[in-house]
Amino acid sequence: MYINLHTHHPSESMHVKEIINMHASLYPESTNLNQFHSIGIHPWDIKDDHSIHVLEKWAQHPKVLAIGECGLDKSKGPDLTIQQEVFIQHIKLSEKLKLPIIIHCVKAYSEIIKLRKDLRPKQAWIFHGFNASRETMEQALRQGFYFSLGKALLKSNSKASQSLLFIPHNRLFLETDDDPQLSIISIYEKASELLKLETPQLKKVIQDNFKRLFNVN
Template sequence: MIITDTHTHLYSESFDEDRDEMIKRSIEQGVSRFFIPAIDSEYTEAMLQLEKDFPENMFLMMGLHPTHVKENFKDELEHVESMLGKRHFYAVGEIGIDLYWDQSTLEIQKEAFIYQIRLAKKYKLPIVIHCREAFDEIFEVLEQEKAEDLFGIFHCFTGNLEQARQAISYNMKLGIGGVVTFKNGKIDQFLHEIDLKHIVLETDAPYLAPVPFRGKRNESLYILKVLEKMAYIYGVPVETIAEITTKNSKDVFKV
């Protein structure tokens, strides 16, 4: 059984003391494909090192995270564009809009989001969207930029059924992680109405650990708890969920 974690920050400082052991634990349990989103230029070297240490398992993205869109965002976008021109990445991400932490940067977040969507189109890559308290703003941009060559993943999807269908209409898969195990997560109440062909699994480690690890450091191995919950929701074996969601990840990332 091959399990794919489509979104995990394995270069995070949270893993500095046991990174290799944690990754090997995951691989031993069948979690063997890790897609690594970017945050900003400060983490690029750590991402490249991850790939060097686990070349068969790590698949890197490049992008500027919306919470890191600051005064210097144009310099950061230059870095993103430069890296995309130097080597292959599997997606432009994670990109998007986050109004939870800072609403004052909305306009430059939108500018950075649109710029990176167009980079993804240029390089024929998927996008991986970060959306926090910004569904309307994200959908406004996607409506403007929608095209056959716009596709990707709505990472850490936490919206309602209508928003799920709208995201899918823009050629997005829904990234489902630990929130699906939360009592107040709500997405577990309607996911069965979404065809599994639209779903990929993720952890967002070290964040958003699933029950029973909620509140602790998340790691890619805990995707097994997400897998179990999804099998329960859809009424199929865990192997079926793993197989379909890994196939979906291959359709998006082309690997």
Template structure:
């Protein structure tokens, strides 16, 4: 199994990371994608990819998460809007610099995107997303997209930037039509803990369609330490719990756990252009 979205640096703040990774390996995890949220994050993740290379490969991505784009999210907790704008631009410059000399673990640009639930100004989120998309095209890396109440805005961004690459919409929980829109553009969809909940009927209905028609576009993910699985509420999520997603898919639909694991793993390697 491959966890296509796991914030290892944030998990390390909540659990013993070595124990969590050893547990993940015992559960059948063979690889992890660790997207970043800011420059400090991507530096930490690259270090973790080296530190734990003996367990399994840890891929990383370079990005600025929309949650962390306003004053107080970086190193100036009381900065003015003008200072914060300068801070964001400086981090975007750092992002571009980091792609000129890629660490071996870097396989994508992200996590970036648009979130309709937060107070970060939409214009700022769009500016940062557009910059990520243009950079991903420039360096020929897939992009990892975050969404909440923003599918139409993400599609608009892909059109406005004339994005030519591919990527993954992580923690996908949209409609069949939204899924088709991304897939037509070459995107993959990350399936996580949402489907372990009985209340997630819309997402399950979409997943049923995707398993029948677009199984080759699905990835598995935990989004650890967030998005706890059903029955594990109140505790940090971790990559070893990915088996909960696989089992939920297998029990709900007529597909074996072996097929889920082998297909989604092949999808991951294809998306991120990994041959070894």
């Protein structure tokens, strides 16, 4: 079984177990409730308080495994202060429901790492689409973060492909994110090549991480 931690495009493959991202305002009308989901408000989509109330309601559905994606983005979206206020609401809900958070982060790693250090949450925080330096990864690792890597691994000179070699296996996930043409199998094959692991070994590592973090077989 391949685990795809974060996708916007369900594969419908019997060989893939995935967490499908849903925006709070769209849940559950356009959602297959038999699949696993994360639910949150992307920082680009912050508009009003209505989505927060919907988020609180549907995050309690048994097929919702994580809060998010949510986070901070310095390149797009409302003022960072507003983004942080909404992100903190997600953090509080994560703690209340005892669900991990899947985090969108663009040019704001230091701010999010500091938030975790200051707030000391009990639930896991996962940087999705991680593509930052080994130094940033190690700073985040010291605060207990997990890392999900995707398309950037296919670029040999990417920060993700270099950082991957130093991420502890028990903190690692893989994903396809929002690319409908990207196969999770290709991400596993590339990660296996970079890590010098057989693909079945890597699948076992990530299956174990998934089971431990989300309590799902």
